[in-house]
Amino acid sequence: xxxxxxxxxxxxxxxxxxxxxxxxxxxxxxxxxxxxxxxxxxxxxxxxxxxxxxxxxxxxxxxxxxxxxxxxxxxxxxxxxxxxxxxxxxxxxxxxxxxxxxxxxxxxxxxxxxxxxxxxxxxxxxxxxxxxxx
Amino acid sequence: xxxxxxxxxxxxxxxxxxxxxxxxxxxxxxxxxxxxxxxxxxxxxxxxxxxxxxxxxxxxxxxxxxxxxxxxxxxxxxxxxxxxxxxxxxxxxxxxxxxxxxxxxxxxxxxxxxxxxxxxxxxxxxxxxxxxxxxxxxxxxxxxxxxxxxxxxxxxxxxxxxxxxxxxxxxxxxxxxxxxxxxxxxxxxxxxxxxxxxxxxxxxxxxxxxxxxxxxxxxxxxxxxxxxxxxxxxxxxxxxxxxxxxxxxxxxxxxxxxxxxxxxxxxxxxxxxxxxxxxxxxxxxxxxxxxxxxxxxxxxxxxxxxxxxxxxxxxxxxxxxxxxxxxxxxxxxxxxxxxxxxxxxxxxxxxxxxxxxxxxxxxxxxxxxxxxxx
Numbered sequence: 001x002x003x004x005x006x007x008x009x010x011x012x013x014x015x016x017x018x019x020x021x022x023x024x025x026x027x028x029x030x031x032x033x034x035x036x037x038x039x040x041x042x043x044x045x046x047x048x049x050x051x052x053x054x055x056x057x058x059x060x061x062x063x064x065x066x067x068x069x070x071x072x073x074x075x076x077x078x079x080x081x082x083x084x085x086x087x088x089x090x091x092x093x094x095x096x097x098x099x100x101x102x103x104x105x106x107x108x109x110x111x112x113x114x115x116x117x118x119x120x121x122x123x124x125x126x127x128x129x130x131x132x133x134x
Numbered sequence: 135x136x137x138x139x140x141x142x143x144x145x146x147x148x149x150x151x152x153x154x155x156x157x158x159x160x161x162x163x164x165x166x167x168x169x170x171x172x173x174x175x176x177x178x179x180x181x182x183x184x185x186x187x188x189x190x191x192x193x194x195x196x197x198x199x200x201x202x203x204x205x206x207x208x209x210x211x212x213x214x215x216x217x218x219x220x221x222x223x224x225x226x227x228x229x230x231x232x233x234x235x236x237x238x239x240x241x242x243x244x245x246x247x248x249x250x251x252x253x254x255x256x257x258x259x260x261x262x263x264x265x266x267x268x269x270x271x272x273x274x275x276x277x278x279x280x281x282x283x284x285x286x287x288x289x290x291x292x293x294x295x296x297x298x299x300x301x302x303x304x305x306x307x308x309x310x311x312x313x314x315x316x317x318x319x320x321x322x323x324x325x326x327x328x329x330x331x332x333x334x335x336x337x338x339x340x341x342x343x344x345x346x347x348x349x350x351x352x353x354x355x356x357x358x359x360x361x362x363x364x365x366x367x368x369x370x371x372x373x374x375x376x377x378x379x380x381x382x383x384x385x386x387x388x389x390x391x392x393x394x395x396x397x398x399x400x401x402x403x404x405x406x407x408x409x410x411x412x413x414x415x416x417x418x419x420x421x422x423x424x425x426x427x428x429x430x431x432x433x434x435x436x437x438x439x440x441x442x443x444x445x446x447x448x449x450x451x452x453x454x455x456x457x458x459x460x461x462x463x464x465x466x467x468x469x470x471x472x473x474x475x476x477x478x479x480x481x482x483x484x485x486x487x488x489x490x491x492x493x494x495x496x497x498x499x500x501x502x503x504x505x506x507x508x
Contacts, residue, residue: 010256013256
């Protein structure tokens, strides 16, 4: 997460607000189809599977598996050097890019079991991060 | 095509105009012959339908800015060929131009600055996923984990392409590169070193398409289109969907081989979209030149380079030649099929396969070209 020194003025918009509001309350909130129960990475307006309009925001389990990761060596203002970007796949079957926390995350094995965690004091808004669980 | 690289102080429209003038001269056509204009929309404000006015084209019957990211080239060729076949246009200009490089701005910054942080895209800025390096690195790392692919194997692709570039006067990179140089180049986003990543270029490329009948009267030997296909597999955000591991090249390639009535063994030269070394490796697998997962072992013997059994990206590609999206492979395809590639000309040049790739392996196009009308 960049600090003010990153020069990026970040804010989320109304379409994605439930994700960020959920994160502020310590929950990974994703979208799910009320008709066929397919989980989706936001923002979708109809179900990616059955195309029903019944797409709702729901708290997910927060459990995920590490799908891939990259240690980023390019330097950007406000970011540590280096830092990690990871792709995770949640137990609900939704995949997205995020970051990892904990010891030696640069060498974390693909396939590691993860749990989302949240820092309610993070500025300008809380982001999900993932930590390896036994 | 125009000169490529760190050429400052010119607009994209200026480069595009020069590229089109060069293509007209090359073909032996006048501006007034042109009745179709397709622009490769790439986010550059000049690559917009209004470019027609800046170029002074009038009374066109085919005109559009087309955008499927790096796969646009094949969609443009496909659209132009269908329009030509239907008699909707007679001479269609396809053009790509860009000027991302400014004095004292690095390549990464040149593209990262274009980010738009709407919707969930704000997460990219928050986590630090700027530009294409990270998402492609994530796909490559996944491939490594699944199949044991190594950085040295990716490096073999970069080395082979540099060898080709050394014979291309249009290429931006003109110093030799060894595998050790590749390994010693700075890490960008693991597993990628700097030399796994494409260049950034200012410049433009224009290609003119017409019917085989009309081409007989033009100045250059014709390059016959045998197939133009697309595949857009979607994103990777659902479990079970892995366009970064099995790309659209599989579907588009199978369809293109069937349409052209050839097999991959008939292909003499490959011009594969190469935003990263990994893109070449995964595309080779998906076209079936080797089995899925065996791309690393397939390329490490240098067969893609000069003198190798599968000449690939013979102008140096976007890694060592110039970065004009799909117009890099297409421009080298034209030169090789015509037999005009100079020192780097491949002796057997009957069939050339050229690819486009966009997004993070989300959009693919395949075109197959021949020296022969049938």
